[in-house]
Amino acid sequence: MMTALSVRGLTHAYAGTPVLRAVDLDVQPGQVVAVVGPSGAGKTTLFRCLTRLVRADAGVLEVFGADLQQLEGSALRDARRELGLVFQSYNLVRRLSALQNVLVGRLADVPAWRVVLRRFPVAEQDLAARCLDQVGLLAFAHTRADRLSGGQQQRVAIARVLASRARVVLADEPVASLDPASASAVLAALRSLATDHGKAVVCSLHQVDLVAGFADRVVGLRDGRVVLDLPADRFDAATARDLYSRTPERTSA
Template identity: 50%
Template sequence: MAAYVEVKSLSKTYPNGTRALRDVSFSMDHGEFAVIVGKSGAGKSTLLRCMNSLTEPSGGGVEVDGRSVTGLSGRALRSARKEMGFVFQQFNLVKRISALNNVLCGMLSEMPTMRSVFRRFTDEERLHALDCLDKVGLADRAHQRADTLSGGQQQRVAIARALAQGPKVVLADEPVASLDPESARTVMDALRYLATEEGMAVFCNLHQVNLAGRYADRILGMRDGELVLDRRSGRLERDEVRAVYGAEMQEAFA
Protein backbone atom coordinates (compact mmCIF):
# COMPACT_ATOMS: atom_id res chain seq x y z
CA MET A 1 0.00 0.00 0.00
CA ALA A 2 1.39 3.42 -0.99
CA ALA A 3 2.36 5.91 1.69
CA TYR A 4 0.00 8.82 2.24
CA VAL A 5 2.58 11.54 1.47
CA GLU A 6 5.20 10.90 -1.21
CA VAL A 7 8.00 13.38 -1.91
CA LYS A 8 9.71 12.33 -5.12
CA SER A 9 13.08 13.72 -6.25
CA LEU A 10 12.10 17.24 -5.19
CA SER A 11 14.55 19.90 -6.40
CA LYS A 12 14.66 23.68 -6.33
CA THR A 13 17.16 25.95 -8.08
CA TYR A 14 16.63 29.71 -7.84
CA PRO A 15 17.30 32.08 -10.77
CA ASN A 16 20.63 33.15 -9.22
CA GLY A 17 21.84 29.55 -9.43
CA THR A 18 21.39 28.66 -5.75
CA ARG A 19 20.38 25.00 -5.38
CA ALA A 20 18.11 24.95 -2.34
CA LEU A 21 16.90 21.36 -2.78
CA ARG A 22 18.74 18.47 -4.40
CA ASP A 23 16.72 15.41 -5.34
CA VAL A 24 14.91 14.99 -1.99
CA SER A 25 12.74 11.87 -1.62
CA PHE A 26 10.86 10.32 1.32
CA SER A 27 7.39 9.11 2.27
CA MET A 28 5.10 9.42 5.28
CA ASP A 29 1.94 7.71 6.53
CA HIS A 30 -1.11 8.94 8.41
CA GLY A 31 -0.45 9.75 12.05
CA GLU A 32 3.32 10.15 11.69
CA PHE A 33 5.17 13.12 13.12
CA ALA A 34 8.37 13.97 11.26
CA VAL A 35 10.83 16.59 12.49
CA ILE A 36 13.19 18.01 9.91
CA VAL A 37 16.47 19.23 11.42
CA GLY A 38 19.37 21.13 9.96
CA LYS A 39 21.22 24.40 10.28
CA SER A 40 20.05 27.66 8.73
CA GLY A 41 20.15 27.52 4.94
CA ALA A 42 19.97 23.73 4.81
CA GLY A 43 16.77 23.80 2.74
CA LYS A 44 14.23 22.97 5.44
CA SER A 45 11.89 25.90 4.78
CA THR A 46 12.20 25.53 1.01
CA LEU A 47 11.22 21.88 1.34
CA LEU A 48 7.99 22.67 3.19
CA ARG A 49 7.15 25.57 0.87
CA CYS A 50 7.65 23.36 -2.18
CA MET A 51 5.48 20.66 -0.62
CA ASN A 52 2.67 23.20 -0.22
CA SER A 53 3.36 24.91 -3.58
CA LEU A 54 4.07 28.24 -1.89
CA THR A 55 7.31 27.86 -3.87
CA GLU A 56 7.28 26.11 -7.23
CA PRO A 57 9.88 23.29 -7.35
CA SER A 58 12.30 23.04 -10.26
CA GLY A 59 11.95 19.28 -10.47
CA GLY A 60 10.26 16.29 -8.90
CA GLY A 61 6.91 16.40 -7.19
CA VAL A 62 4.70 15.68 -4.20
CA GLU A 63 1.71 13.35 -3.96
CA VAL A 64 -0.87 13.27 -1.17
CA ASP A 65 -3.16 10.24 -1.07
CA GLY A 66 -2.05 9.30 -4.57
CA ARG A 67 -2.82 12.73 -6.06
CA SER A 68 -0.14 15.09 -7.32
CA VAL A 69 -0.12 18.49 -5.57
CA THR A 70 2.71 19.89 -7.71
CA GLY A 71 2.26 22.18 -10.69
CA LEU A 72 -1.37 23.00 -9.91
CA SER A 73 -3.13 26.33 -10.32
CA GLY A 74 -6.47 27.94 -9.64
CA ARG A 75 -9.14 25.86 -7.93
CA ALA A 76 -7.03 22.68 -7.98
CA LEU A 77 -4.21 24.46 -6.13
CA ARG A 78 -6.59 25.93 -3.54
CA SER A 79 -8.08 22.48 -2.97
CA ALA A 80 -4.63 20.92 -2.50
CA ARG A 81 -3.54 23.63 -0.07
CA LYS A 82 -6.70 23.12 1.97
CA GLU A 83 -5.50 19.60 2.71
CA MET A 84 -2.02 20.84 3.72
CA GLY A 85 -2.24 23.30 6.61
CA PHE A 86 0.78 25.58 7.00
CA VAL A 87 2.02 27.00 10.32
CA PHE A 88 4.55 29.83 9.99
CA GLN A 89 7.32 30.85 12.38
CA GLN A 90 5.75 34.31 12.68
CA PHE A 91 2.22 33.65 13.85
CA ASN A 92 0.55 35.91 11.23
CA LEU A 93 -2.45 36.56 13.45
CA VAL A 94 -4.69 39.63 13.26
CA LYS A 95 -3.64 41.07 16.61
CA ARG A 96 -6.66 43.28 17.32
CA ILE A 97 -9.27 40.51 17.06
CA SER A 98 -9.96 37.52 19.28
CA ALA A 99 -8.37 34.09 19.12
CA LEU A 100 -11.73 32.69 17.96
CA ASN A 101 -12.03 35.19 15.10
CA ASN A 102 -8.48 34.44 14.01
CA VAL A 103 -9.37 30.76 13.75
CA LEU A 104 -12.55 31.62 11.85
CA CYS A 105 -10.42 33.60 9.38
CA GLY A 106 -8.86 30.30 8.38
CA MET A 107 -12.20 29.34 6.83
CA LEU A 108 -12.73 32.48 4.73
CA SER A 109 -11.36 31.04 1.50
CA GLU A 110 -14.02 28.31 1.53
CA MET A 111 -16.96 30.62 2.21
CA PRO A 112 -19.31 32.28 -0.31
CA THR A 113 -17.99 35.67 -1.37
CA MET A 114 -20.51 37.87 0.44
CA ARG A 115 -20.24 36.01 3.72
CA SER A 116 -16.45 36.12 3.39
CA VAL A 117 -16.38 39.88 2.77
CA PHE A 118 -18.58 40.65 5.79
CA ARG A 119 -17.18 37.79 7.91
CA ARG A 120 -20.59 36.34 8.64
CA PHE A 121 -20.03 32.99 10.29
CA THR A 122 -22.65 30.39 11.09
CA ASP A 123 -23.12 28.85 14.54
CA GLU A 124 -21.74 25.60 13.13
CA GLU A 125 -18.58 27.36 11.94
CA ARG A 126 -18.11 29.04 15.31
CA LEU A 127 -18.51 25.71 17.11
CA HIS A 128 -15.94 24.17 14.75
CA ALA A 129 -13.49 26.99 15.50
CA LEU A 130 -14.04 26.55 19.23
CA ASP A 131 -13.39 22.83 18.87
CA CYS A 132 -10.10 23.58 17.09
CA LEU A 133 -9.06 25.90 19.92
CA ASP A 134 -10.02 23.24 22.44
CA LYS A 135 -7.76 20.73 20.67
CA VAL A 136 -4.76 23.01 21.24
CA GLY A 137 -5.77 23.75 24.84
CA LEU A 138 -7.07 27.29 24.33
CA ALA A 139 -10.87 27.06 24.47
CA ASP A 140 -10.79 29.27 27.58
CA ARG A 141 -8.96 32.00 25.62
CA ALA A 142 -11.37 32.06 22.67
CA HIS A 143 -12.58 35.63 23.24
CA GLN A 144 -9.24 37.11 24.26
CA ARG A 145 -7.50 39.50 21.85
CA ALA A 146 -4.63 37.84 20.06
CA ASP A 147 -2.13 40.54 21.03
CA THR A 148 -2.73 39.85 24.73
CA LEU A 149 -1.75 36.18 24.42
CA SER A 150 1.74 34.85 25.06
CA GLY A 151 3.93 33.82 22.14
CA GLY A 152 3.24 30.14 22.71
CA GLN A 153 -0.50 30.76 22.93
CA GLN A 154 -0.45 32.80 19.70
CA GLN A 155 1.34 29.97 17.91
CA ARG A 156 -1.25 27.51 19.15
CA VAL A 157 -3.99 29.80 17.80
CA ALA A 158 -2.15 29.67 14.47
CA ILE A 159 -2.19 25.86 14.67
CA ALA A 160 -5.93 25.92 15.44
CA ARG A 161 -6.45 28.22 12.43
CA ALA A 162 -4.67 25.70 10.20
CA LEU A 163 -6.68 22.88 11.76
CA ALA A 164 -9.94 24.71 11.00
CA GLN A 165 -9.28 24.26 7.27
CA GLY A 166 -9.68 20.49 7.70
CA PRO A 167 -6.17 19.47 6.56
CA LYS A 168 -4.83 15.95 6.36
CA VAL A 169 -1.22 17.14 6.42
CA VAL A 170 0.28 19.92 8.60
CA LEU A 171 3.54 21.67 7.73
CA ALA A 172 5.09 23.73 10.54
CA ASP A 173 8.05 25.94 9.65
CA GLU A 174 10.21 26.64 12.73
CA PRO A 175 7.12 27.06 14.94
CA VAL A 176 9.09 27.36 18.21
CA ALA A 177 12.11 29.35 17.03
CA SER A 178 11.17 32.51 18.95
CA LEU A 179 9.66 30.84 22.03
CA ASP A 180 10.94 30.11 25.52
CA PRO A 181 11.35 26.40 26.45
CA GLU A 182 8.00 26.08 28.25
CA SER A 183 6.07 27.75 25.44
CA ALA A 184 7.93 25.61 22.92
CA ARG A 185 6.81 22.50 24.79
CA THR A 186 3.13 23.49 24.64
CA VAL A 187 3.37 24.13 20.89
CA MET A 188 5.13 20.82 20.27
CA ASP A 189 2.51 19.05 22.40
CA ALA A 190 -0.20 20.56 20.19
CA LEU A 191 1.51 19.37 17.00
CA ARG A 192 2.08 15.92 18.50
CA TYR A 193 -1.66 15.78 19.30
CA LEU A 194 -2.53 16.36 15.64
CA ALA A 195 -0.51 13.30 14.64
CA THR A 196 -1.43 11.00 17.51
CA GLU A 197 -5.10 11.87 18.04
CA GLU A 198 -6.18 13.37 14.70
CA GLY A 199 -4.21 10.99 12.49
CA MET A 200 -2.54 13.71 10.44
CA ALA A 201 0.86 13.54 8.82
CA VAL A 202 2.81 16.34 10.54
CA PHE A 203 6.10 17.84 9.33
CA CYS A 204 7.92 20.26 11.62
CA ASN A 205 11.17 22.12 10.95
CA LEU A 206 13.43 22.55 13.98
CA HIS A 207 17.01 23.44 14.81
CA GLN A 208 17.05 21.57 18.12
CA VAL A 209 17.78 17.84 17.90
CA ASN A 210 16.80 17.37 21.56
CA LEU A 211 13.21 18.40 20.78
CA ALA A 212 13.25 16.23 17.68
CA GLY A 213 14.21 13.18 19.70
CA ARG A 214 11.53 13.89 22.28
CA TYR A 215 8.58 14.39 19.92
CA ALA A 216 9.21 12.87 16.49
CA ASP A 217 8.38 9.48 15.04
CA ARG A 218 10.82 10.25 12.22
CA ILE A 219 13.85 12.53 12.09
CA LEU A 220 14.85 13.85 8.69
CA GLY A 221 18.17 15.68 8.44
CA MET A 222 18.86 18.29 5.76
CA ARG A 223 22.27 19.64 4.76
CA ASP A 224 23.03 21.88 1.75
CA GLY A 225 19.68 21.01 0.20
CA GLU A 226 20.12 17.25 0.50
CA LEU A 227 18.41 14.71 2.72
CA VAL A 228 21.34 13.22 4.65
CA LEU A 229 19.45 11.52 7.49
CA ASP A 230 16.20 9.55 7.70
CA ARG A 231 15.68 7.52 10.85
CA ARG A 232 13.22 6.67 13.58
CA SER A 233 13.19 8.94 16.60
CA GLY A 234 15.45 8.67 19.60
CA ARG A 235 18.75 10.08 20.65
CA LEU A 236 20.91 10.87 17.64
CA GLU A 237 24.47 9.57 17.64
CA ARG A 238 27.30 12.06 17.30
CA ASP A 239 28.13 10.92 13.79
CA GLU A 240 24.50 11.46 12.75
CA VAL A 241 24.48 14.97 14.20
CA ARG A 242 27.79 15.66 12.45
CA ALA A 243 26.34 14.45 9.14
CA VAL A 244 23.61 17.12 9.47
CA TYR A 245 25.46 20.00 11.15
CA GLY A 246 29.11 19.40 10.24
CA ALA A 247 31.59 21.33 12.37
CA GLU A 248 28.76 23.49 13.75
CA MET A 249 27.34 20.71 15.94
CA GLN A 250 26.76 23.07 18.86
CA GLU A 251 23.96 24.74 16.84
CA ALA A 252 21.98 21.52 17.15
CA PHE A 253 21.79 21.83 20.92
CA ALA A 254 21.10 25.59 21.14
Protein backbone atom coordinates in the same frame (compact mmCIF):
# COMPACT_ATOMS: atom_id res chain seq x y z
CA MET B 1 -3.30 3.17 3.51
CA MET B 2 -2.49 5.91 1.00
CA THR B 3 0.69 7.87 1.68
CA ALA B 4 -0.18 11.40 2.82
CA LEU B 5 2.85 13.15 1.36
CA SER B 6 5.21 11.65 -1.21
CA VAL B 7 8.16 13.59 -2.58
CA ARG B 8 10.43 12.21 -5.30
CA GLY B 9 13.48 13.91 -6.76
CA LEU B 10 12.48 17.41 -5.65
CA THR B 11 15.09 19.77 -7.05
CA HIS B 12 15.31 23.55 -6.99
CA ALA B 13 17.89 26.25 -7.66
CA TYR B 14 18.09 30.02 -7.16
CA ALA B 15 19.99 31.96 -9.84
CA GLY B 16 21.61 28.74 -10.95
CA THR B 17 22.74 27.72 -7.46
CA PRO B 18 21.29 24.36 -6.37
CA VAL B 19 19.35 24.58 -3.10
CA LEU B 20 17.47 21.27 -3.15
CA ARG B 21 19.09 18.23 -4.76
CA ALA B 22 16.76 15.32 -5.58
CA VAL B 23 14.98 15.22 -2.20
CA ASP B 24 12.87 12.12 -1.45
CA LEU B 25 10.41 12.00 1.44
CA ASP B 26 7.36 9.93 2.41
CA VAL B 27 5.04 10.77 5.30
CA GLN B 28 2.13 8.59 6.41
CA PRO B 29 -1.16 9.70 8.03
CA GLY B 30 -0.72 9.98 11.79
CA GLN B 31 3.07 10.35 11.52
CA VAL B 32 5.25 13.23 12.76
CA VAL B 33 8.44 13.90 10.82
CA ALA B 34 10.99 16.43 12.05
CA VAL B 35 13.26 18.06 9.46
CA VAL B 36 16.60 19.24 10.85
CA GLY B 37 19.89 20.51 9.47
CA PRO B 38 22.36 23.36 9.66
CA SER B 39 21.64 26.87 8.38
CA GLY B 40 21.63 26.90 4.60
CA ALA B 41 20.76 23.21 4.37
CA GLY B 42 17.62 23.95 2.34
CA LYS B 43 14.92 23.50 5.01
CA THR B 44 13.09 26.75 4.27
CA THR B 45 13.20 26.19 0.52
CA LEU B 46 11.92 22.65 1.01
CA PHE B 47 8.91 23.93 2.95
CA ARG B 48 8.24 26.65 0.38
CA CYS B 49 8.21 23.97 -2.31
CA LEU B 50 6.06 21.58 -0.25
CA THR B 51 3.43 24.30 0.15
CA ARG B 52 3.73 25.29 -3.54
CA LEU B 53 4.54 28.85 -2.52
CA VAL B 54 7.46 28.10 -4.83
CA ARG B 55 7.24 25.63 -7.70
CA ALA B 56 10.26 23.31 -7.63
CA ASP B 57 12.30 23.07 -10.82
CA ALA B 58 11.84 19.29 -10.99
CA GLY B 59 10.39 16.35 -9.09
CA VAL B 60 7.11 14.92 -7.87
CA LEU B 61 5.10 16.36 -4.95
CA GLU B 62 2.08 14.19 -4.23
CA VAL B 63 -0.48 14.94 -1.52
CA PHE B 64 -2.80 11.95 -1.18
CA GLY B 65 -1.98 11.01 -4.76
CA ALA B 66 -2.39 14.44 -6.39
CA ASP B 67 0.86 15.80 -7.86
CA LEU B 68 0.89 19.49 -6.93
CA GLN B 69 3.80 20.05 -9.29
CA GLN B 70 1.45 19.42 -12.22
CA LEU B 71 -1.49 21.54 -11.01
CA GLU B 72 -2.38 25.19 -11.59
CA GLY B 73 -5.28 27.53 -10.91
CA SER B 74 -8.40 26.15 -9.28
CA ALA B 75 -7.10 22.57 -9.34
CA LEU B 76 -4.06 23.65 -7.32
CA ARG B 77 -6.22 25.65 -4.89
CA ASP B 78 -8.45 22.62 -4.33
CA ALA B 79 -5.46 20.31 -3.75
CA ARG B 80 -3.83 22.78 -1.35
CA ARG B 81 -6.87 22.54 0.92
CA GLU B 82 -5.27 19.32 2.12
CA LEU B 83 -2.35 21.38 3.46
CA GLY B 84 -2.45 23.15 6.81
CA LEU B 85 0.36 25.67 7.27
CA VAL B 86 1.95 26.80 10.54
CA PHE B 87 4.55 29.54 10.25
CA GLN B 88 7.17 30.89 12.63
CA SER B 89 5.49 34.31 12.39
CA TYR B 90 2.03 32.91 13.38
CA ASN B 91 0.21 34.67 10.48
CA LEU B 92 -2.76 35.70 12.60
CA VAL B 93 -4.96 38.75 12.06
CA ARG B 94 -3.86 40.72 15.10
CA ARG B 95 -7.06 42.74 15.57
CA LEU B 96 -9.28 39.64 15.52
CA SER B 97 -9.99 37.42 18.50
CA ALA B 98 -8.54 33.95 18.85
CA LEU B 99 -11.93 32.48 17.93
CA GLN B 100 -12.24 34.68 14.83
CA ASN B 101 -8.74 33.72 13.70
CA VAL B 102 -9.66 30.05 13.95
CA LEU B 103 -12.79 30.71 11.92
CA VAL B 104 -10.59 32.14 9.16
CA GLY B 105 -9.40 28.55 8.74
CA ARG B 106 -12.91 27.72 7.52
CA LEU B 107 -12.61 29.98 4.46
CA ALA B 108 -12.84 27.00 2.11
CA ASP B 109 -16.19 25.97 3.61
CA VAL B 110 -18.01 29.25 4.29
CA PRO B 111 -18.87 32.22 2.05
CA ALA B 112 -16.26 34.99 2.01
CA TRP B 113 -18.82 37.61 3.08
CA ARG B 114 -19.19 35.87 6.45
CA VAL B 115 -15.46 36.38 7.05
CA VAL B 116 -15.63 40.05 6.01
CA LEU B 117 -18.63 40.74 8.26
CA ARG B 118 -17.43 38.36 10.98
CA ARG B 119 -20.79 36.58 10.96
CA PHE B 120 -20.47 32.83 11.25
CA PRO B 121 -23.15 30.18 11.83
CA VAL B 122 -23.36 28.83 15.36
CA ALA B 123 -22.12 25.43 14.18
CA GLU B 124 -18.95 27.02 12.79
CA GLN B 125 -18.38 28.94 16.02
CA ASP B 126 -18.85 25.76 18.03
CA LEU B 127 -16.29 23.98 15.85
CA ALA B 128 -13.77 26.81 16.33
CA ALA B 129 -14.34 26.75 20.08
CA ARG B 130 -13.73 23.00 20.19
CA CYS B 131 -10.49 23.46 18.27
CA LEU B 132 -9.33 26.12 20.73
CA ASP B 133 -10.25 23.83 23.59
CA GLN B 134 -8.11 21.06 22.13
CA VAL B 135 -5.04 23.33 22.22
CA GLY B 136 -5.85 24.57 25.72
CA LEU B 137 -7.01 28.08 24.79
CA LEU B 138 -10.78 28.06 25.14
CA ALA B 139 -10.53 30.61 27.97
CA PHE B 140 -8.88 33.02 25.50
CA ALA B 141 -11.45 32.60 22.71
CA HIS B 142 -12.49 36.26 22.79
CA THR B 143 -9.04 37.73 23.42
CA ARG B 144 -7.49 39.69 20.56
CA ALA B 145 -4.55 37.92 18.97
CA ASP B 146 -2.19 40.82 19.66
CA ARG B 147 -2.82 40.40 23.39
CA LEU B 148 -1.73 36.77 23.43
CA SER B 149 1.79 35.52 24.09
CA GLY B 150 3.85 34.10 21.25
CA GLY B 151 3.18 30.54 22.35
CA GLN B 152 -0.54 31.19 22.63
CA GLN B 153 -0.63 32.77 19.17
CA GLN B 154 1.10 29.73 17.71
CA ARG B 155 -1.44 27.42 19.34
CA VAL B 156 -4.23 29.54 17.82
CA ALA B 157 -2.56 28.94 14.45
CA ILE B 158 -2.60 25.20 15.15
CA ALA B 159 -6.29 25.37 16.14
CA ARG B 160 -6.92 27.14 12.83
CA VAL B 161 -5.29 24.23 10.98
CA LEU B 162 -7.42 21.80 12.95
CA ALA B 163 -10.57 23.70 12.00
CA SER B 164 -9.59 23.68 8.34
CA ARG B 165 -9.63 19.87 8.31
CA ALA B 166 -6.44 19.74 6.26
CA ARG B 167 -4.89 16.27 6.37
CA VAL B 168 -1.23 17.29 5.96
CA VAL B 169 0.30 19.86 8.33
CA LEU B 170 3.50 21.69 7.37
CA ALA B 171 5.11 23.65 10.22
CA ASP B 172 8.19 25.70 9.35
CA GLU B 173 10.24 26.50 12.49
CA PRO B 174 7.09 26.94 14.62
CA VAL B 175 8.96 27.25 17.93
CA ALA B 176 12.12 29.10 16.85
CA SER B 177 11.25 32.28 18.74
CA LEU B 178 9.53 30.74 21.77
CA ASP B 179 10.73 30.07 25.32
CA PRO B 180 11.09 26.40 26.35
CA ALA B 181 7.72 26.16 28.13
CA SER B 182 5.84 27.72 25.21
CA ALA B 183 7.75 25.57 22.71
CA SER B 184 6.78 22.44 24.62
CA ALA B 185 3.09 23.43 24.57
CA VAL B 186 3.18 24.18 20.84
CA LEU B 187 4.89 20.89 19.97
CA ALA B 188 2.40 18.99 22.14
CA ALA B 189 -0.43 20.63 20.20
CA LEU B 190 1.21 19.70 16.89
CA ARG B 191 1.80 16.16 18.09
CA SER B 192 -1.88 15.83 18.97
CA LEU B 193 -2.82 16.62 15.36
CA ALA B 194 -1.15 13.33 14.43
CA THR B 195 -1.97 11.13 17.40
CA ASP B 196 -5.54 12.31 17.99
CA HIS B 197 -6.62 13.32 14.50
CA GLY B 198 -4.53 11.16 12.15
CA LYS B 199 -2.91 14.06 10.32
CA ALA B 200 0.53 13.82 8.75
CA VAL B 201 2.81 16.43 10.34
CA VAL B 202 6.09 17.68 8.89
CA CYS B 203 7.92 20.15 11.12
CA SER B 204 11.30 21.83 10.71
CA LEU B 205 13.16 22.39 13.95
CA HIS B 206 16.29 24.34 14.85
CA GLN B 207 16.43 22.95 18.39
CA VAL B 208 17.51 19.33 17.88
CA ASP B 209 17.07 18.54 21.59
CA LEU B 210 13.30 18.77 21.07
CA VAL B 211 13.18 16.04 18.42
CA ALA B 212 13.18 12.89 20.56
CA GLY B 213 10.07 13.73 22.55
CA PHE B 214 8.15 15.03 19.57
CA ALA B 215 8.76 13.20 16.29
CA ASP B 216 8.41 9.65 15.03
CA ARG B 217 11.07 10.15 12.35
CA VAL B 218 13.91 12.56 11.75
CA VAL B 219 15.02 13.68 8.30
CA GLY B 220 18.35 15.49 8.12
CA LEU B 221 19.21 17.91 5.33
CA ARG B 222 22.63 19.17 4.42
CA ASP B 223 23.58 21.10 1.27
CA GLY B 224 20.12 20.47 -0.12
CA ARG B 225 20.31 16.68 0.19
CA VAL B 226 18.62 14.23 2.54
CA VAL B 227 21.58 12.72 4.40
CA LEU B 228 19.72 10.86 7.14
CA ASP B 229 16.25 9.43 7.67
CA LEU B 230 15.90 7.69 11.03
CA PRO B 231 13.41 6.81 13.77
CA ALA B 232 13.54 9.63 16.30
CA ASP B 233 14.86 7.35 19.05
CA ARG B 234 17.98 6.72 16.95
CA PHE B 235 18.75 10.41 16.51
CA ASP B 236 21.24 10.75 19.33
CA ALA B 237 23.76 13.45 20.21
CA ALA B 238 26.51 11.84 18.14
CA THR B 239 24.28 11.70 15.05
CA ALA B 240 23.31 15.34 15.53
CA ARG B 241 26.96 16.40 15.86
CA ASP B 242 27.80 14.49 12.69
CA LEU B 243 24.96 16.20 10.79
CA TYR B 244 25.92 19.70 11.90
CA SER B 245 29.69 19.37 11.75
CA ARG B 246 30.34 17.68 8.41
CA THR B 247 28.67 15.94 5.49
CA PRO B 248 27.73 12.41 6.60
CA GLU B 249 26.93 9.49 4.36
CA ARG B 250 23.21 8.91 3.86
CA THR B 251 21.84 7.12 6.95
CA SER B 252 18.48 5.36 6.89
CA ALA B 253 16.50 3.13 9.22
